[in-house]
Amino acid sequence: MIPFVRNFDFAYGRCDRVSPLIRRVVANNPGPFTFTGTGTYLIGRDGPGAGVAVIDPGPLDDDHLKALLRAVEGQTVTHVLVTHTHRDHAPLAHPFAEATGAAVLAARPPVRQVHASMGLDEEDDDDFVPDRILHDGERIEGDGWTLETLATPGHASNHLAFALIEENALFCGDHVMGWSTTVVAPPDGDMVDYMASLDAVLARCFDTLWPTHGAPITDPRPFLEAYRDHRLERERQVLERLAAGDRQIAEMVPVLYAAVDRRLWPAASLSVHAHLLSLVRRGIVAAQPETSLQAFYRII
Numbered sequence: 001m002i003p004f005v006r007n008f009d010f011a012y013g014r015c016d017r018v019s020p021l022i023r024r025v026v027a028n029n030p031g032p033f034t035f036t037g038t039g040t041y042l043i044g045r046d047g048p049g050a051g052v053a054v055i056d057p058g059p060l061d062d063d064h065l066k067a068l069l070r071a072v073e074g075q076t077v078t079h080v081l082v083t084h085t086h087r088d089h090a091p092l093a094h095p096f097a098e099a100t101g102a103a104v105l106a107a108r109p110p111v112r113q114v115h116a117s118m119g120l121d122e123e124d125d126d127d128f129v130p131d132r133i134l135h136d137g138e139r140i141e142g143d144g145w146t147l148e149t150l151a152t153p154g155h156a157s158n159h160l161a162f163a164l165i166e167e168n169a170l171f172c173g174d175h176v177m178g179w180s181t182t183v184v185a186p187p188d189g190d191m192v193d194y195m196a197s198l199d200a201v202l203a204r205c206f207d208t209l210w211p212t213h214g215a216p217i218t219d220p221r222p223f224l225e226a227y228r229d230h231r232l233e234r235e236r237q238v239l240e241r242l243a244a245g246d247r248q249i250a251e252m253v254p255v256l257y258a259a260v261d262r263r264l265w266p267a268a269s270l271s272v273h274a275h276l277l278s279l280v281r282r283g284i285v286a287a288q289p290e291t292s293l294q295a296f297y298r299i300i
Contacts, residue, residue, distance in 0.1 A: 036213070040055065041054070043147065053142055086156060090128045154194025168206055184274040
């Protein structure tokens with residue numbers, strides 16, 4: 001069982017000091033994919049003139065923009081970082097950066113792709129273009145803090161996480177969430193990449209994970225191992241459904257996700273699709289005519 005953490009103290013628009021170098025402001029955009037809303041992180045110390053970095057400014061929301069500007073009043077915003085270009089993370093980056101004089105840094109946006117089932121909050125902000133492209137392993141230094149870029153593709157092909165060296169902590173975006181498993185939605189999401197990224201995060205032995213949505217994960221290793229085991233178990237369940245005679249994703253989802261909110265079934269379909277793409281790529285399953293939400297699948 002994944003030891004989910006679903007309770008934490010916050011109020012919309014309030015700036016909370018959550019560690020010596022981290023503050024958080026939560027946007028009022030709750031939903032089935034965002035939990036209580038987007039948590040924007042401010043990295044740096046208090047005090048006039050202190051240089052701070054801001055991670056995931058969030059959706060276009062005037063109240064959230066005002067809350068972030070209040071939080072950094074009298075300080076210098078040196079960098080605006082974006083974990084990935086989904087519209088609950090990226091759209092406010094440039095308005096906030098323009099208001100503070102900072103540059104926006106992120107991975108290269110993905111090639112425009114449309115999810116096969118649409119209507120998810122996980123769609124991209126198509127207008128987002130960073131001022132500077134970040135690559136895996138880059139370091140960004142500020143006033144008493146150091147952030148290292150860690151490429152974590154899977155949830156999105158351009159997903160980045162940011163390690164805060166001074167606190168051995170990771171701002172993990174949507175790669176790992178404390179309240180739920182992460183959506184891996186083809187064509188931009190990729191289960192093979194996702195599992196490799198989980199292993200990369202595990203290997204770093206972080207003390208704390210700070211997801212963009214929800215509470216921190218303060219004991220990462222057992223959490224990440226349970227997260228990985230859940231994905232492997234879901235793959236096994238997909239193979240069991242194929243062995244039982246199911247041929248299409250639409251037959252599998254009501255069985256595999258019977259206990260899940262039906263509003264999440266479109267995302268669940270994409271997750272099953274991601275597992276099947278992985279199985280096809282590894283030569284375990286065949287698709288007819290080719291891998292898609294509507295394809296017919298069988299075990300080889």
